[in-house]
Amino acid sequence: MKKILISTIISAGILLAGNAQASNIDSSVEEKLVKVCEAIKSDKVIKVNMAVRDSGIGMKQIANGLVCNGYDPVSFALINNAEKTAKFMAKRSNDNHQELMANL
Known part of the structure; x- marks a missing residue:
């Protein structure tokens, strides 16, 4: 019984930590980043340039x-x-854009 209680507390702590991290982003910033994805x-x-700006x-x-x-x-x-x-995003990436371009 004690093990079940401890595992429940640990699981709840992990879930609450995940929710806290997800709420750190402002909803207006999130909306703007969704527009970048679109x-x-x-x-x-x-459109990408304008959305990023x-x-x-x-x-x-x-x-x-x-x-x-x-x-x-x-x-x-x-x-x-x-x-x-x-191609545009691959060139702007810090990663090796030649490697990313090879996927194209």
């Missing part, structure tokens, strides 16, 4: 840290057949 999916580089976050930070539906921006663009934006 722009990446559109395969229009100008409107987000107030640097292009390199977005290229290296944004996650769209569980994928990095380049992979997300490729999954959605957006080759122009995939």
Whole structure:
């Protein structure tokens, strides 16, 4: 019985910690980042530039840290057949963009 109680407390602590981390992002920033993901999916580089500018976050930070539906921006663009934006985001990434471009 004691083991069940301890495991329940630990599980609850993990779940609460996950919720606390997810609530750290401001809803307006989250909305702007969703627009960046939508722009990446559109395969229009100008839309990506405008969405990134409107987000107030640097292009390199977005290229290296944004996650769209569980994928990095380049992979997300490729999954959605957006080759122009995939190439654009690969060039802006700190990763070896030649390696990312090889996937195209």
